[in-house]
Amino acid sequence: MDVITLGESMVLFTPDSPGPLRFATNFNKKLGGAESNVAIALSRLGHQTGWISRLGSDEFGLYVRNFIRGEGVDTSRVIFDEQNQTAVFFKGLNPGQDPNVFYYRKHSAASQLSPENIDESYVSKAKYIHLTGITPALSPTCRETIYHVLDLAKKHKQTVVFDPNIRLKLWSKEEASDVLSDIAKQCHIVLPGIDEGQLLTGNDSPEEVANDLLQGDTHTVVVKLGEKGSFLATKDHQQYVPAVNVSHVVDTAGAGDGFAAGFMSGLLRGFDYLQSVELGNRIGAHALSVSGDVEGYPYWNKMNTNNQEVLR
Template sequence: MDVVTLGETMVLFHPAADGPLRYVHQFEKTIGGAESNVAIGLARLGAKVSWISRLGDDEFGLYVRNFIRGEGVDTSGVVFDPRHPTAVFFKERQPGRETRVYYYRKGSAASFMTPDDLDETLIAQARFLHLTGITPALSASCLATVERAIALARRHGLTITFDPNIRLKLWTAGQARETLTALAARCDIVLPGLEEGELLTGERTPEGIAQRLLTGETKAVVIKLGERGAFYATADGQEYVPGFPVAQVVDPIGAGDGFAAGLLFGLIRGWSYREAVRLGNRIGAYAVTVKGDVEGYPYWSQIAPDEEKPEIFR
């Protein structure tokens, strides 16, 4: 197994028409969840990846599990909860405005995840553990689950990547800063967006953010800069890596998870940080050209006919 990840995935409803949701009468059903987005992005590139979660023992839970499993992701670590439902969320599109998202996740099955839901054997088989800051925001038991996953990963020598993915609808900025900076310091690679880095550190530049986050166990910080690409810093150096131009942004949600998938895939293959970040930028650019969280993620055959030559991404 290359990567194991854990977190909540919800059923996502896309409106069939633009405008306020009160006037929309038809929706398309798919899924969305930061960690499963990364898992699917990795699986399409050819990585072996496992996703751990808790789903409602209901039709939506079965749909989520089947969708993710159908993308080639191992779902043997999924627990079905007969008492709590699978969460849902809706997108709202209005021309000229940023896409809005409405979540209905309080009391969801995933928010009741506990450390007992973790299969140590599954984690021990992997090379990387990927976590986000969404899961610890869901509940105290979810935070305990993330902390246990980090401890197990350390025990078995995994590299831990952490995307803060701050959701201020789930907790306050102060709570997020305190919890996530502590978690980040226990992870090998930290992947904030620029605004997330500012919230966590108080710094305003990628260089300043990276310097503050390169502490504890953290060996590398990669800061996502949207259309400008990304900035990475390690003890050996730092560099800005330009992004890929996109003719039209259809749906920006899921781009950051696509970036994480590309970065992880490059690191799995032993590429340099520059090459891995470059691939992350490329996957993120693909993601924004299609409606949906994961629908735009490419397959390896689409982007790298010669997989032994990462220099094609330079």
């Protein structure tokens, strides 16, 4: 197994036209979830991935499991919960801007995830463990699960990649900063957006954010800067990496998850950090041109190979 990730995926409803949701009458049903986004993007790039979660034993739960499994992701460790439902959320579309998001996930099946749900023998098979800051915000047991997985990763000497993915609708800035800063120190690679880095460190510039996050077990930080690209920092090297130009942005959802998948794909292929960041920028850019979280992620064998330094 190349990458295993864990977290909540939900059924996403998006209106067929932009504007306030109170005026929407028709909705499209899709999948949404940062961790499954990453697993799906990596699967399309040719890697073996696994996704761990809990889903309601309901029609939406079956839809989520079947969709993710249909993308080639291993879902054998997904638990169906008879007591709690699959979460849903809605997005109000604002073309060229981040969407307005409305969650209905309190007491969801995924929020009941606990350390007892983690199969150590399964997790230990992965080369990389991918975690986000969303899961520990869902419930105390979800937070315990993240720390349990960190302990397992240390035990089995696995590389942990952490995307803070801060969701302030789930908890306060203070709690998010305290918990996620502690988790970040125990992860080897940290991938914050610039706003997330500023919240975690109290600093403004990418250089200061990266330097503050390069502590504990963390040896690599990539600060995502949107249309300005990314800032790559290790303990002995730092540089800006330009973005891929996207002439028409349709939907920003899924771009950060695409970056994480592209970056890990590069590392799995033996690319250096710079080439991996460049690939991450490319995969993230693909997500911007299509509505939906995963619809824009490319397949490795269909990608344009003009840039041989990145795609080889």
